[in-house]
Amino acid sequence: MQKIKLCGMMKPCDIEYANRVKPDLVGFIFANTRRKISPAQAKQFREALDAEIPAVGVFVNEDISVITSLVQNGCIDMIQLHGEEDADYIRRLREICDVPVIKAVKVQMVEQIRQAAALPVDYLLLDTYRKGVLGGTGEAFDWELLREAKIVAGDTAEGELFGKPYFLAGGLHAGNLREAAALGSYGLDVSSGIETDGSKDFTKMVEVMELVRKF
Numbered sequence: 001m002q003k004i005k006l007c008g009m010m011k012p013c014d015i016e017y018a019n020r021v022k023p024d025l026v027g028f029i030f031a032n033t034r035r036k037i038s039p040a041q042a043k044q045f046r047e048a049l050d051a052e053i054p055a056v057g058v059f060v061n062e063d064i065s066v067i068t069s070l071v072q073n074g075c076i077d078m079i080q081l082h083g084e085e086d087a088d089y090i091r092r093l094r095e096i097c098d099v100p101v102i103k104a105v106k107v108q109m110v111e112q113i114r115q116a117a118a119l120p121v122d123y124l125l126l127d128t129y130r131k132g133v134l135g136g137t138g139e140a141f142d143w144e145l146l147r148e149a150k151i152v153a154g155d156t157a158e159g160e161l162f163g164k165p166y167f168l169a170g171g172l173h174a175g176n177l178r179e180a181a182a183l184g185s186y187g188l189d190v191s192s193g194i195e196t197d198g199s200k201d202f203t204k205m206v207e208v209m210e211l212v213r214k215f
């Protein structure tokens with residue numbers, strides 16, 4: 001069954017919703033966007049969150065010491081790098097933090113995916129490129145690029161690209177999830193698609209989870 005990550009938990013009620021709908025992972029944003037939460041909020045959220053649901057900290061070119069402190073304080077269980085973090089940065093981070101790492105790729109061409117897969121990370125997350133926007137665009141990228149990547153990579157393992165399990169992200173919502181799921185990723189990542197007027201929407205979270213659990 002494909003994993004589902006519900007990203008951008010911003011309020012205590014979002015954690016209550018997550019505990020009820022039980023995604024496989026949730027995301028806490030630490031990058032400078034409207035979804036950013038503080039380390040103190042992350043601590044509170046992690047304590048309130050079902051112990052079986054890993055919390056993924058999402059960062060953009062962050063100081064390694066900031067990430068390390070959040071891991072060591074038990075605020076996050078996984079790391080998602082959403083900026084221009086290179087192999088050297090990731091190696092230094094991994095020397096200190098013994099948790100799984102996801103590298104986001106804002107897909108404009110297949111070669112970017114191949115290069116990201118060569119990094120010392122556990123998972124890839126394919127997201128939408130939009131100039132000047134760090135993430136959470138609410139827009140899908142051209143999935144033809146993913147179909148092309150699958151042919152070029154020639155992986156035999158389900159859910160992998162160039163040997164790495166990958167999440168499909170970017171503009172997913174109840175209306176396009178079936179098509180997205182059929183592309184065969186390891187996991188699906190939804191943020192804007194479970195929001196109304198910029199806040200997480202319990203009804204949309206239920207709808208998305210029910211759909212994904214049926215595929």
Ligand SMILES: O=C(O)c1ccccc1NCC(=O)[C@H](O)[C@H](O)COP(=O)(O)O
Nearest residue numbers: 007031134135136137138170171191192
């Ligand atoms: O969501 C954000 O605000 C964000 C900001 C900076 C870096 C990453 C961010 N989101 C990371 C995610 O994993 C999102 O779920 C992913 O970008 C998809 O978002 P959406 O298109 O809104 O579903």
